[in-house]
Amino acid sequence: MPHKLLLVDDEPFNLELMTELLEDAGYETRQAENGEVAWQILEREGEQFSTILLDKMMPGMSGFDVLKKIKAEPRLEFLPVIMQTAMGAASSVQEGLAAGAFYYLTKPFSRDMLLAIVGAAVGHWDRYAHFRELANLHVDALRHLQGARFRCRTHREAQSITALLAKTSSQPERVATGLFELLVNAIEHGNLDISYEQKSQLLASGEWEQELERRQLAPEYRDREVSLEFSLIGQQLQFIVEDMGSGFDWEYYQNAEPASLMTSHGRGILIARKLSFDSLHYEGKGNRVIARVSQG
Numbered sequence: 001m002p003h004k005l006l007l008v009d010d011e012p013f014n015l016e017l018m019t020e021l022l023e024d025a026g027y028e029t030r031q032a033e034n035g036e037v038a039w040q041i042l043e044r045e046g047e048q049f050s051t052i053l054l055d056k057m058m059p060g061m062s063g064f065d066v067l068k069k070i071k072a073e074p075r076l077e078f079l080p081v082i083m084q085t086a087m088g089a090a091s092s093v094q095e096g097l098a099a100g101a102f103y104y105l106t107k108p109f110s111r112d113m114l115l116a117i118v119g120a121a122v123g124h125w126d127r128y129a130h131f132r133e134l135a136n137l138h139v140d141a142l143r144h145l146q147g148a149r150f151r152c153r154t155h156r157e158a159q160s161i162t163a164l165l166a167k168t169s170s171q172p173e174r175v176a177t178g179l180f181e182l183l184v185n186a187i188e189h190g191n192l193d194i195s196y197e198q199k200s201q202l203l204a205s206g207e208w209e210q211e212l213e214r215r216q217l218a219p220e221y222r223d224r225e226v227s228l229e230f231s232l233i234g235q236q237l238q239f240i241v242e243d244m245g246s247g248f249d250w251e252y253y254q255n256a257e258p259a260s261l262m263t264s265h266g267r268g269i270l271i272a273r274k275l276s277f278d279s280l281h282y283e284g285k286g287n288r289v290i291a292r293v294s295q296g
């Protein structure tokens with residue numbers, strides 16, 4: 001079944017352009033010509049959508065108004081929102097970030113730019129939906145787990161560990177989203193020593209999966225593992241993730257420059273900090289991170 005996207009813009013030309021480009025790429029779309037109509041659609045059938053493309057500047061209910069309503073609604077709060085904004089509007093990006101928008105599309109945009117951002121947002125939704133499905137499995141005994149240690153090398157292993165440990169939380173989907181991002185960051189940028197710029201180039205050239213597999217088999221990387229230590233401290237869950245890499249500039253990615261929110265990747269730490277955990281901080285050179293979330 002194709003992903004269904006809600007497109008919200010008060011300019012008919014923009015709506016038609018996005019609709020044509022996205023449907024040609026295999027997506028199903030629904031149009032809304034203003035914020036009021038968009039919210040009516042979301043109230044009725046919000047769970048049907050994988051991502052929303054939302055114009056910031058609209059008469060009546062603005063894009064920010066719709067965004068705030070989405071994030072205040074428990075059924076929709078994890079639904080990815082791509083905010084459309086003018087080139088160079090850094091203050092708007094920061095305002096949207098504070099309200100819960102982690103994806104941005106600058107006008108005018110190219111087909112490749114549109115598909116890259118939509119692909120990133122839909123990928124985020126797919127991971128969330130997968131963990132939500134796994135959270136419905138009956139493993140309630142994990143709520144009583146006091147502590148555990150795990151090691152992983154690959155994305156698949158990280159996904160399995162995440163699905164298991166998420167069940168220790170009263171909000172498994174919330175924890176799973178952020179924990180998986182931390183493990184992936186440790187694998188890719190820590191153990192496999194792939195920089196942000198290198199990943200951007202590999203994604204653009206279509207060589208990302210091939211390079212990921214090559215590095216995991218390379219002699220200099222194949223023995224590296226990510227460790228994950230879980231502990232229940234009172235009413236708080238603590239996750240310590242540590243990789244064997246040389247570290248990275250974690251402060252840059254934790255605070256996120258506006259430009260990084262307009263690319264196809266690079267927002268994992270931000271999502272973990274804003275959506276999944278009550279506190280998150282890196283230590284030392286950046287190869288060890290401690291995340292905590294309350295059970296209250």
